[in-house]
Amino acid sequence: MLYSAYELAYAAVAPARIAAGVGAKFWRSPMNPASGSWMARSTAAALDVFENVMRRYPKPEWGLDTTLVNGVSVPVRVEQVERKDFCTLIHFARDEKALKKAKGSNQADPAVLIVAPLSGHYATLLRGTVEAMLPEHDVYITDWTDARHVPLCAGRFDLNDYIDYLIDFMRTIGPGVHAMAVCQPGPALLSAAAVMADNGDICRPLSMTIMGSPIDARRSPTVPNKLSEERPYEWFEQNMIFTVPAPYAGAMRRVYPGFVQLYSFLAMNSDRHMNAHYDYFQHLVQGDGDSADKHRNFYDEYLSVLDMTEEFYLQTIRDVFQEHSLAKGTFKHRGRTVRPEAIMDIALMTVEGENDDISGIGQTQAAHDLCTNIPPKMQLDYIQPDVGHYGVFNGSRWRNEIQPKVADFIRMAEKEAVKRPAIRLAAE
Known part of the structure; x- marks a missing residue:
């Protein structure tokens, strides 16, 4: 009602x-x-x-028509690479001729999949994140669909489907991709990487950068974290879920509006x-x-927002914020326990904001404690002083201080990647 x-x-x-x-x-x-x-x-x-x-407020446009590479303006074209019911893989394709002229070579830049949060806002909230990455990277992003526009015949979409989408997208981009999870999708990306590593998938990412994310929401709990724990699961089910009305395409779908x-x-x-x-x-x-x-x-x-499916929202509340199943080692994907310790050759960087009131200090760092078999030289934990949650991925501190460190980390992971047989053979 x-x-x-x-x-x-x-x-x-x-x-x-x-x-x-x-x-x-x-x-x-x-x-x-x-x-x-x-x-x-x-x-x-x-x-x-x-x-x-x-x-x-309608879904905003990206508005990223050009990027500057070595002071040269390079046209950018927004392409839909793969379209699924609940998400579209977007590629910010830079003009090849202009890029070659700007760089003075044909050397390919690292491919980066930015995993946008599915937490109420559109992926365009990360416009500043994409803009800062474009000059030196081949950027892709997950563009999540407003659930009220997805017909019931498309079926369910939960956290496990989210993980499957990430795996599929990384396979679409191919071996050598780097992944960056901004805020909420940290647990999903870590789980996807763990599943791929456990399976020996050659398309597993070379690096993961996880930013301001609730890997273990028990650490430095914030107001949203405490609310999720104080209320029983049934409260969220009864008070936060509503039915999409006509004439939307997703009429009768149960959503978190x-x-x-x-x-x-x-x-x-x-x-x-x-x-x-x-x-x-x-x-x-x-x-x-x-x-x-x-x-x-x-x-x-x-003020431009989208709906989430009932099953995705409630499973996230239960597994991430109430039971902390990934942090405790009990999270299962398709009936199989997710094992972060299976990750051995995926570089891991975590970024946190000193004043983050959404994901407190230590929640993102917890990823390092779970990934026990990543060599220390392939791990980096960074805390940005004087920024809150939004400042971790947008604004001047992101552009001038955080993004350069992320770019350096990705380059480091590229060098370490030559030790992977599949990557080495591809390079040869």
């Missing part, structure tokens, strides 16, 4: 939202003789804020978001277009 009520409320407020948009344009119109007055600016700003708060997740995010930092919108109002009144644009760009991304 909540989902239907949400849709009805959105429809009910539509006339007021449209009227607000028209009103804002009227008060700003150069044809309006009062447009330069304080009253007109304030009224237009208030209507603009109302319209932005009440509207629905994106708008519920969004309200949870907003509630965690309500004062910050209220102040941000008040500042936005002031910027509009003052005519500070640059600051207003920054606000709009951020919230166009932040």
